[in-house]
């Protein structure tokens with residue numbers, strides 16, 4: 001929709017390029033949950049180096065997910081970073097990730113609690129069909145149709161940053177769990193999971209579909225099996241999504257929807273996720289597990305465990 005976004009490659013590929021990075025996800029999450037806007041505050045909250053932060057913020061601005069806005073600091077004009085409209089819509093994606101963690105990663109104490117301000121209850125996001133209103137929607141209630149342009153090889157985009165060392169990202173209660181980072185923290189991983197949702201099961205099929213180097217593919221498949229997201233290969237060499245992997249479907253559906261709305265021309269949807277029972281393309285919405293109304297960015301907040309987020 002704008003000229004400054006790279007237009008080569010698929011919308012989903014461009015979205016993965018913009019988001020599939022551990023630090024980027026954490027920077028965005030702090031911006032949403034703690035309303036972090038200033039360079040020094042991210043450094044304090046995340047403990048990352050200034051050069052790493054500067055590089056990620058530069059990419060976020062280039063992808064039109066953040067914009068620099070001036071503010072007055074005791075008479076000196078400085079700049080802070082504000083989420084753009086397209087980034088604000090990612091609140092659904094981050095809520096879906098949080099919801100998956102609550103359901104699928106056991107034994108977390110002191111995790112932040114999501115409160116729905118409309119009904120006042122602690123809530124879990126439930127995926128619904130935005131057209132017919134039915135919920136919950138799982139992957140099994142949908143079908144995926146690829147458009148003519150939907151070649152996953154187009155997702156094979158170069159990495160801008162080296163994979164961050166796992167020990168480098170913070171381990172407080174607000175940060176994503178290591179398992180989430182295995183899935184979303186690098187764009188190859190996310191592309192492999194997307195291919196799995198489209199029914200790809202065999203090593204050679206992943207390789208052909210994604211144009212991925214065999215060594216990287218082996219490594220990521222091994223990590224997914226260890227994380228319990230894919231089953232160990234069957235005697236036919238098939239990797240299947242486990243229940244835990246299937247539970248990631250809301251994140252996948254929201255990512256595909258968001259990517260195609262913001263990075264595709266109107267006519268060129270590469271992938272349609274259809275709600276089988278109503279026959280419409282699934283306009284994914286997140287609903288409150290307690291009252292059933294839609295969870296929107298301005299109607300939820302996190303109750304954070306005390307003492308964790310000094311900054």
Ligand SMILES: [Zn+2]
Pocket residue numbers: 129130131132133134275277278279280
């Ligand atoms: Zn429907």
Ligand SMILES: [Zn+2]
Pocket residue numbers: 116118119120121123288289290291292293
């Ligand atoms: Zn509610």
